[in-house]
Amino acid sequence: MSKRLGAQTVKFSCPPIIIQTASIVGTKEGEGPLAKDFDKVLEDDKCGAPSWEQAESMLQQNVASLVLDKAQLSANQINYVFSGDLQNQCISAHYGLRSLNIPFFGIYGACSTMTESLSLAAMITDGGFSDYTMCITSSHFCSAEKQFRFPLEYGGQRAPSAQWTVTGTGGAIVAREGTGPCITHVTTGKIVDMGITDINNMGGAMAPAAADTLTAHFKDTGRSPEDYDLILTGDLGVIGSDLLTDLVNRDGYNIYHNHNDCGKMIFDIKNQDVHAGGSGCGCCGSVFCGPVYKKLKKGELKNILVMATGALMNPAILQQGESIPCIAHAVAISLKEA
Amino acid sequence: MSKRLGAQTVKFSCPPIIIQTASIVGTKEGEGPLAKDFDKVLEDDKCGAPSWEQAESMLQQNVASLVLDKAQLSANQINYVFSGDLQNQCISAHYGLRSLNIPFFGIYGACSTMTESLSLAAMITDGGFSDYTMCITSSHFCSAEKQFRFPLEYGGQRAPSAQWTVTGTGGAIVAREGTGPCITHVTTGKIVDMGITDINNMGGAMAPAAADTLTAHFKDTGRSPEDYDLILTGDLGVIGSDLLTDLVNRDGYNIYHNHNDCGKMIFDIKNQDVHAGGSGCGCCGSVFCGPVYKKLKKGELKNILVMATGALMNPAILQQGESIPCIAHAVAISLKEA
Numbered sequence: 001m002s003k004r005l006g007a008q009t010v011k012f013s014c015p016p017i018i019i020q021t022a023s024i025v026g027t028k029e030g031e032g033p034l035a036k037d038f039d040k041v042l043e044d045d046k047c048g049a050p051s052w053e054q055a056e057s058m059l060q061q062n063v064a065s066l067v068l069d070k071a072q073l074s075a076n077q078i079n080y081v082f083s084g085d086l087q088n089q090c091i092s093a094h095y096g097l098r099s100l101n102i103p104f105f106g107i108y109g110a111c112s113t114m115t116e117s118l119s120l121a122a123m124i125t126d127g128g129f130s131d132y133t134m135c136i137t138s139s140h141f142c143s144a145e146k147q148f149r150f151p152l153e154y155g156g157q158r159a160p161s162a163q164w165t166v167t168g169t170g171g172a173i174v175a176r177e178g179t180g181p182c183i184t185h186v187t188t189g190k191i192v193d194m195g196i197t198d199i200n201n202m203g204g205a206m207a208p209a210a211a212d213t214l215t216a217h218f219k220d221t222g223r224s225p226e227d228y229d230l231i232l233t234g235d236l237g238v239i240g241s242d243l244l245t246d247l248v249n250r251d252g253y254n255i256y257h258n259h260n261d262c263g264k265m266i267f268d269i270k271n272q273d274v275h276a277g278g279s280g281c282g283c284c285g286s287v288f289c290g291p292v293y294k295k296l297k298k299g300e301l302k303n304i305l306v307m308a309t310g311a312l313m314n315p316a317i318l319q320q321g322e323s324i325p326c327i328a329h330a331v332a333i334s335l336k337e338a
Numbered sequence: 339m340s341k342r343l344g345a346q347t348v349k350f351s352c353p354p355i356i357i358q359t360a361s362i363v364g365t366k367e368g369e370g371p372l373a374k375d376f377d378k379v380l381e382d383d384k385c386g387a388p389s390w391e392q393a394e395s396m397l398q399q400n401v402a403s404l405v406l407d408k409a410q411l412s413a414n415q416i417n418y419v420f421s422g423d424l425q426n427q428c429i430s431a432h433y434g435l436r437s438l439n440i441p442f443f444g445i446y447g448a449c450s451t452m453t454e455s456l457s458l459a460a461m462i463t464d465g466g467f468s469d470y471t472m473c474i475t476s477s478h479f480c481s482a483e484k485q486f487r488f489p490l491e492y493g494g495q496r497a498p499s500a501q502w503t504v505t506g507t508g509g510a511i512v513a514r515e516g517t518g519p520c521i522t523h524v525t526t527g528k529i530v531d532m533g534i535t536d537i538n539n540m541g542g543a544m545a546p547a548a549a550d551t552l553t554a555h556f557k558d559t560g561r562s563p564e565d566y567d568l569i570l571t572g573d574l575g576v577i578g579s580d581l582l583t584d585l586v587n588r589d590g591y592n593i594y595h596n597h598n599d600c601g602k603m604i605f606d607i608k609n610q611d612v613h614a615g616g617s618g619c620g621c622c623g624s625v626f627c628g629p630v631y632k633k634l635k636k637g638e639l640k641n642i643l644v645m646a647t648g649a650l651m652n653p654a655i656l657q658q659g660e661s662i663p664c665i666a667h668a669v670a671i672s673l674k675e676a
Contacts, residue, residue, distance in 0.1 A: 002466050002467075002469070003465075003466045003467055004417070004467065004468075004469075007414075007441075008441050010467045050658065051658050053654060053655055053658065054655075054658065054660075076345075079342070080526065084446060086427075087652070088426040088427070088652040088654065089424075089426070089446065089448065089650065089651065089652040090446045090650070091650070091651065091652050091654075091655050094529060094650035094651070094663045095655065095660065095663060097529065098529040098530075098531050098663040100528075100529075101528050102528060103345075103346050103526035103527065103528055104526070104527065104528060104529050104665060105445070105447075105454060105457075105458065105526065106422075106445060106446040106447050106454070106650070106665075107443070107444060107445050107446060108422060108427065108428045108444040108445060108446040109443075109444050110427065116443060116444070119443075120443065120458065120462075123461070123462050123465055123467050124458075124461050124462070124465065126465060127341075127461055127462065127464060127465020127466065127467070128340050128341045128465065129340075129341055129342065129348045129461050129465070130342075131340070131342075188418065188441035188442070188443065189441065189442065190438075190439055190440060190441055190442060191432060191435065191436040191438075191442050192436075193436050312427065312428070312429070312432035312444070313427065313429065313432070314425070314426040314427040314429050316391060316426065316429075317391055317392075317429050317433065320388065320389050320391065320392065322392075322433065325432045325433060325436040327442060327444075
């Protein structure tokens with residue numbers, strides 16, 4: 001009855017179905033190349049709220065409503081919600097979703113939150129504990145800058161390797177029955193810390209964790225890069241993506257042709273002044289729950305591996321000279337055969 | 339095949355077993371009435387570390403080693419670890435456990451973390467995804483004061499309703515096979531926000547969430563207070579405990595005789611100057627994984643409901659005038675019949 005496959009992977013006996021998703025992004029993301037594939041582009045990044053923290057909470061609140069509407073479900077049909085974000089004590093999730101009245105599991109995986117939530121949702125669905133589970137995450141450029149770097153008003157110079165936190169949110173509903181792409185496997189990441197201390201190079205810090213999970217996935221499942229139309233990382237950006245593809249190539253896995261990264265896709269890197277690309281929980285959240293899910297529904301993508309990546313530090317511990325532990329969680333998604 | 343029972347509860351077909359626990363507490367907790375029932379009492383609350391944050395990380399690192407030793411397991415036999423804490427971005431978990439090399443799920447439930455982790459561990463165990471799962475949490479008085487209230491050096495006056503964050507950690511191993519008390523049911527909490535804004539009265543803020551989960555547990559399972567030797571809340575303290583018992587009594591559930599709270603148990607409230615009692619993730623963590631688990635193993639307790647409670651705010655959002663959303667997760671534990 002064990003569903004384990006190797007050291008880090010599980011395979012589902014009844015692959016849970018992602019029956020619906022929703023995505024909302026900010027104004028800058030709405031000027032990027034994926035703009036038309038999000039459900040909603042904000043006109044005001046502050047959402048009319050009095051603070052950036054409250055604006056980000058509204059993102060989660062609004063995407064939850066939207067995904068429920070799109071799935072034609074009411075909140076009381078949802079058995080569990082998994083959510084988390086980058087704000088201290090995950091307040092975007094807690095304040096944004098407090099009125100839902102749904103049993104709630106708070107998670108913290110930094111920018112790996114989207115796939116952490118999909119992983120746990122798939123497990124409790126296949127395990128027989130949930131019929132409908134909602135997975136939500138968000139990030140907001142302004143709340144993240146304020147908390148992790150500098151007040152916006154300071155106008156700090158950004159390093160060339162720095163990434164731009166996506167203002168955006170994604171929501172997905174995982175179900176036992178229904179139609180849509182299915183989660184077939186989950187490969188759960190270990191914490192990997194290669195001693196990187198540069199807070200302005202998150203992609204570089206996270207790439208080894210992504211490589212670790214990706215090679216584990218191939219070893220555990222016996223699959224190879226060719227089994228996927230797309231291997232999609234969360235927010236490695238330009239620098240981290242180059243590192244990841246090179247790192248796994250050394251281990252014999254050539255993903256140069258079918259790897260892409262949400263942080264590279266969401267912005268026009270050359271013209272939007274985002275340096276190394278997008279980042280944040282909402283980067284993988286909005287790109288997976290927007291354009292990528294749409295391509296799965298249309299059959300333009302058939303088999304994908306989504307692997308969001310997270311950097312698990314905070315500013316105080318880096319100021320104490322510590323390095324940056326990172327993690328990546330992979331979810332294999334296939335179109336359900338009729 | 340659904341294991342759902344009512345709106346918020348699941349019942350396990352093969353109740354997962356808590357095969358071992360470990361607990362470590364600080365010096366003040368070591369002067370309290372439960373001192374002899376923890377595995378280890380620190381001689382130095384800083385654990386020889388250069389900062390409070392790093393000291394708390396060492397608590398998690400040390401309790402993980404200890405529970406593995408006590409269970410006679412090596413880290414590579416553990417399929418998953420669930421951990422979280424109160425530090426911004428849960429750094430105690432990430433830095434404390436980064437060397438374990440175990441697939442890691444970060445969770446954030448504030449002081450409800452111990453039972454959130456046991457809930458998820460039980461689900462993935464009964465679901466067939468894990469043979470051994472480790473659940474860990476911690477809190478540290480000094481890192482919590484610094485982050486949530488005032489620098490210690492400021493010597494701020496504490497309100498009578500304030501609670502004292504426990505310096506402590508608890509670790510448990512949940513298994514598919516073995517001997518020990520079993521997790522039979524899990525009742526997952528909803529976020530409850532009754533509009534309380536007083537950061538110095540967490541027990542008062544959390545009590546309605548505890549009442550909500552407890553009444554849901556009784557309704558979902560058809561059980562009554564008499565089915566439990568002990569209904570143990572996490573850190574409601576003196577004020578929150580009085581509120582909880584009165585609140586559920588209005589709904590027809592008399593728990594005056596068999597309710598206790600880890601925050602009331604861990605300190606000598608009258609003589610240790612802790613005002614309304616103990617709090618923090620490590621409060622339920624150390625008391626459940628220490629004295630309470632020992633009583634279960636000895637058969638002095640046979641059926642208990644453990645319900646850790648969490649306040650899901652951060653200081654910034656309270657300064658913006660927001661109220662405190664709270665949550666409570668309940669886990670029913672019974673001695674395994676031979």
